[in-house]
Amino acid sequence: MAVGSHTEVETKLAVTDEAGASVAALLDDDAGLLALPGVAGVDRPGTVELVATYHDTTDLRLARSRATLRRRTGGADEGWHLKLPGREDSRTEVHEPLGDDAAGVPDRLVDLTRSRHRGAGIGPVAVLRTRRTEIHLLDHDARVLAEIADDEVTAEVADVLVAPGHPAVVVWHEVEVELVSGGRDLLAAAVSLLRDAGAEPAASPSKLARALGAAGARPAVGATGDDDARRSPRTALDVALVAVGEHVRSLVEEDPHVRLDSPDSVHKARVATRRLRSTLATFRPQLDRDVTEPVRDRLKDLGSALGGARDAEVLSARLQGRLAGLPPELVPGPVAARLQADLDGGYEREREVAVAALDAPEHADLLDRLEALVLDPPRGRRADDPARKGTRRRARKAVRRLEDRLGRVPAEVGPERDAALHEVRKAAKRVRYAGEALTGVHGKKAARLASRAEDLQDLLGEHQDAVVATDRLRDMALRAHADGENTFGYGLLAGLEHARTAGLDPDDPALVRALRRLRKAARRWPG
The missing domain is CATH 2.40.320.10 (Hypothetical Protein Pfu-838710-001)
Structure with missing residues (x-):
């Protein structure tokens, strides 16, 4: 701090x-x-x-x-x-x-x-x-x-x-x-x-x-104006507004912690941004898309600005940990020093990008729009759907989207499969966020769906982190070679990461098990 x-x-x-x-x-x-x-x-x-x-x-x-x-x-x-x-x-x-x-x-x-x-x-x-x-x-x-x-x-x-x-x-x-x-x-x-x-x-x-x-005692930033709606949502719109309000509040509260470089603050701000974007997509029938889609576009830009710092943070912890687990004789040359300088410098540069995005006038305007959306919601055509029935339909659609993306994953190892698995991960995240938003209405069944989606998301996240680490190690090895350094250690680290990406395919037992548990939770989705 x-x-x-x-x-x-x-x-x-x-x-x-x-x-x-x-x-x-x-x-x-x-x-x-x-x-x-x-x-x-x-x-x-x-x-x-x-x-x-x-x-x-x-x-x-x-x-x-x-x-x-x-x-x-x-x-x-x-x-x-x-x-x-x-x-x-x-x-x-x-x-x-x-x-x-x-x-x-x-x-x-x-x-x-x-x-x-x-x-x-x-x-x-x-x-x-x-x-x-x-x-x-x-x-x-x-x-x-x-x-x-x-x-x-x-x-x-x-x-x-x-x-x-x-x-x-x-x-x-x-x-x-x-x-x-x-x-x-x-x-x-x-x-x-x-x-x-x-x-x-x-x-x-x-x-x-x-x-x-x-x-x-005026309404808090990000709070809905109706306390009863928060305690016992009557309509699908009530559910949407409670979820959006919580994430707006998180985004507002994490802003100064990002500036202070508090532990995990960039991650929490990025998650709040993604949850907002996902929630607005999940509840499209309840909220006027002419209002919410421009907001989602702004949130996407903010997520990208925050993402660089978070990705650098994750990559640094991953590669430093991997390096610490190798015998020193297998990592000749100044590999550790180059890794630390490259990754720490990358994090600081990306954090400056994140803070610049938070300082921009467009960010203040985004927060104003989000707060107005919660306090004076732009009603969509299905705003008055009953809370349980309307939200059940939205969660099922998120699961179908996940199944569709999974069916598009190529069998062959390579960049196209890596990109397709990343799309599956994003779809799993959408299911998770939908389940979490609906826990107050559907209880344990929604929580179980969110948990199973998170398991799948974590599994695919490990794959995506390995893809990013492999690419970064290749770049570092090329620069080290140009400087006349021994690059064996970079190759060894890259090989370990590549093995993780090649080992995950649609028939991988861990992936099959995670999907089976998610599908089971979806079949039980509320009834």
Whole structure:
């Protein structure tokens, strides 16, 4: 992850007036805190006064997508803080120096929120003043395991955002427990102890959300406007919109992680792009194709821009692992150094291409179109088909498409068969994504179909990775030969990869087994 960012794991609890005394007594009691798992000491740095000015667009695009941006003075970590949703219950926090308030939001943070603000102006929306009493839980080596922040907060919201019936100034008391070097067992135990003292789960995910109240309760980016449709879809269109909304949200949330070069972020962004494209194709009768097909074309371009970095990432891990498994005497010459330089350099070049695509105005326009499609869907001719019947038909069509492409695979080993097997893999992916989208309607049968399609996709993915690796190794060998290097090692590696491509044919036992299981799942498809 880039310098200036870290992953934050914390839990926020509300403290009512009635629970204030008991929570204060607990936090003042070292003996009680020392009983927590792994805690050998308690440090009390004292109380600080914090002033945080939160920045967002006037329609709260950052807050609606679970991101917060603030400039905070006071305390040890004063400066600009951007908090982004991470995986599980974690959050990624990115820091920038305090700087001059008149200079506005740092350029880096503007870029990291680009998928959310999409060019809209960002300015102050709320000022929060916090009186914070800090407690550090230490291990036997005096390392900080977790921080407890006892906060008394006064929030003032910008006039344009004050909702009817909601006060412009809000005051409350809360406690945050944040892990530093401790494990989640410590977090759970500390939260349990505070709950026993009367603290309650916070009703709002952040201080800003608590301050904004109803103003921050607008539909989230990528969410459908109908909660009932998400919980219990009535029509095939409902199913389509729930799936599209989830993938739009993933695409928006992975954007800054790609820029930060977070692990697996390019892969997740690319998968979200492919899922969107596949879902729009699967549900063509439910959505107006005049609207969705141009969006699918844009998604294809984005997938290509992201694909180079992801392919370079996969290829690097594959060939480095393959090389590590060979005896050194079989790989004479600077093979390892050339591999690393070539593959690492390729990844960095391709990641620059991916970030450039995310920076392009066309990308902001694509996200706007996707959000509009979810919130105000362009209805197709079969939009009102019942959820179960309409979606069953779409899944069966995806399976027939897979069978058709499988029948076109040539028996002879060579580039044409490799290309045909790649088309089968893409069709298997379409079946998988359709099954996953329909799990909420068809339950285990849809999940089983998706799982069987994924098995086939993985098998064919290994074949495609071997095809790509063979071609890349040949290119590297030619360049090494031109530089006067020994190319035996490249030939050996290429031979191992080629054997994998030649060994997979329509009669391969693993392929036959994967297809048989997929067909069985399709025959059971809901009835």
